[in-house]
Amino acid sequence: MxxxxxxxxxxxxxxxxxxxxxxxxxxxxxxxxxxxxxxxxxxxxxxxxxxxTVRQPTTLAGGAVSGREGRVSMILIGINVAAYVAQLATGDRAGDVYQQGALQAYVTADGDYWRLLTSAFLHGSMLHLLFNMYALYLFGPFVERALGTARFVVAYLTSALAGSIVVYLLADPATVTIGASGAVFGLFGLALIFLLKAKQDVRTLLVLLAINAFISVAGPNISWEGHLGGFVAGVALGAVFAYAPRDRRTLVQSLAIGALWIVMIAAFVLRTMQLTP
Incomplete structure (x- = not known):
């Protein structure tokens, strides 16, 4: 030049x-x-x-790769712990946090719709909280890494709501239900599908699921309905996230999640009509 x-x-x-x-x-x-x-x-x-022109890395489900894997899982654990502390500080089962947040079908049908989600952040005892948070600590980061932040939050809340909806449909309407078990079982279902997609050995997870299924049915004061609803939702979401066509993955996932929410809302409306005069 x-x-x-x-x-x-x-x-x-x-x-x-x-x-x-x-x-x-x-x-x-x-x-x-x-x-x-x-x-x-x-x-x-x-x-x-x-x-x-450089293709950005994505997760298994097509989400953005987070630089801080497991962050949302830890935040969820913190929210659950904070909710339990608030529950104890306000009188535990006799206090406002528990009384206004726990799921009870008759009260929920009367207009307290928020209980379908708030109940997933309350717990009946320290042991109950520890079991659920330990499971969230083990499986949350794995599922979060596979989904990315946004999809993980949607999957967690959808599984929690699905567990509450099945409780609302099948459990005694006078029964009070609390706990993050529906969301945790949703993580189990998601993890199972992702491991199968990756052709990994799932025998350990299947044994864990079998043990939990037995405890859910045989144990006292355990909501098998919530566990079942969360797990089925997790499996369904896992299949959508793992096997949606790559070229229109976001669209298919959004439509499938929307359809699942519509089904849950419809089931809620029908059950509410049965419970209200």
Whole structure:
């Protein structure tokens, strides 16, 4: 490049002398604009343009890869613990937090619809809380890593709601139900599908599921309905997330999740009509 001396100026900083050309666009660049490239240097504009053509990594389900895996799972654990502390601080089962948040079909049908979700953040005892939070600690980050942040939050809340809906449909309407078990069993279902998709050994998980299924049915004061609803929702969501066509994955996943919510809402409306005069 043969230019008059006064024309050797950086294209981005005309007041600065420049004697190096960008390897991509061949414009002159000053030291502040030099960006290391595989060969020589490139200017900031070419670096930015090149970055647009690089495919960004995605999760198994097509979500954005988070730089802090497991963060949402830890936040959920914190919310559950905080809710339990608030429950104890306000009188436990006799206090407002428990009384206004626990799921009881007759009261819910009378207009307290929020109980379908708030009940998933309350617990009956410290042991109950510890069991659920330990399961969330073990399985949450794995599922979160496979889904990405947004999809994980949607899956967790959908599983929690599905567990409550099945309780609402099948349990004695006078029964009071609390706990994150529906959401946790949803994580079990999601993890099972993802492991099968990856052709991993699922025997340990199946044994864990069998033990939990037995406890759910045989144990006293355990909501097998909530466990069943959460697990079925988790399996359904896992299948959608893992096997949706890659070229229209987000659309298929959104439609499937929307359809699941419509089914749950319809079931809730029908059951509410049965419970209210």
């Amino acid at each position: 043969n230019l008059p001396a006064e024309d050797y100026r950086c294209y981005n900083h005309p007041d600065r002398e420049a004697y190096i050309s960008c390897q991509r666009c061949e414009r002159l660049i000053c030291p502040d604009c030099m960006r290391d490239a595989s060969v020589g240097f490139q200017c900031p504009s070419c670096i930015a343009e090149g970055a647009k």
